[in-house]
Amino acid sequence: MTRTQKTVFILAAVIAVILGLTINKVLSSKGQGDPTALIDAGIILLPQSRNLPDVKMTDQDGQxxxxxxxxxxxxLLFFGYTFCPDICPTTLAQLRQIKSELPPEAVDKLQIVLVSVDPNRDTPKQLKQYLGYFxxxxxxxxxxxxxxxxxxxxAVSIPFIPADTSKPNYTVDHSGNLAVIGPDGTQRGFIRAPLNNQKLVAQLPEMLKHK
Structure with missing residues (x-):
């Protein structure tokens, strides 16, 4: 990773910490209960939801x-790619494990979405095959x-650095954070990396109770 890339990710981490402190204060002042347990699990809810941009995508079935x-x-939107050597398979395996330990009513309300940051190689067929392993x-x-x-x-504050696709076996620098999208189609917050399975299993059902 270059110095510029490291700087970008350091700044993103600092912003995430500041954001977490600010949201903690906002939620507490609104009387919405103690958000400490959610934040301790890495779940940061926004004081105001964000609309997603009107970007056309294609799913793993070509739709x-x-x-x-x-x-x-x-x-839960995770920005990664199928040729990722480390963070992506680890994160997807964790999400599979977390999902397996959630109560059925929570699983019914939740979907895991891998958004590819490598459109050059990640065709719908490739995505479907890869996700099927998890x-x-x-x-x-x-x-x-x-x-x-x-x-x-x-738009969801999880930037990535596009790869130089002219290089063989290139990799893509990206974050391990997840964007939380509510059932109304707006962004409600983030889940910070690295994921803590035990705490997320305990707190995700609480997050899903929010309207």
Whole structure:
């Protein structure tokens, strides 16, 4: 990772900490209960929801998906790619384990979505095969261009650094954080990396109770 890339991720980490402290204060002042347990589990809820950009995506079945129409369930968006050597398989394995330990009523309200940051290689077929190794119910999304992906990633404050696709076996620098999308199709918050399985199993059902 270059010095510039390291700087970007350090700044992102600092912003996340500041954001967490600010939201903690806002939620406490609104009398919405003690958010300490959620924050301790890495779940940061926004004081105001954010609309998603109208970016056209394609799912693992080759079907078009409008991001601003992602509704009905809570969604955890993870920005990664199928050729990722480390953070992606680890995170997806953790999400599979967390899902397996959640109560059935929580599982029914939740979906896991891998948003590919590598549209050059991640075709719908590749996404479907890869996600099948973890959980066939996990969803995969890809876009026609890196620009569309960056528009979405920047909107939910989980940026990534596009790869130099001319290099063989290239990798893509990206965050391990998750974007939390509510059933109304707006961003409700974040889940910070690294994921804590035990705490998330305990607190995700509490998050899903929010309207």
């Amino acid at each position: 078009p998906v409008a991001m601003d129409g992602l509704k009905d369930k809570w969604s 959980d066939p119910q996990f969803k995969g999304l890809t876009a026609a261009s890196v620009e569309d992906l960056q528009k979405l990633a920047n």
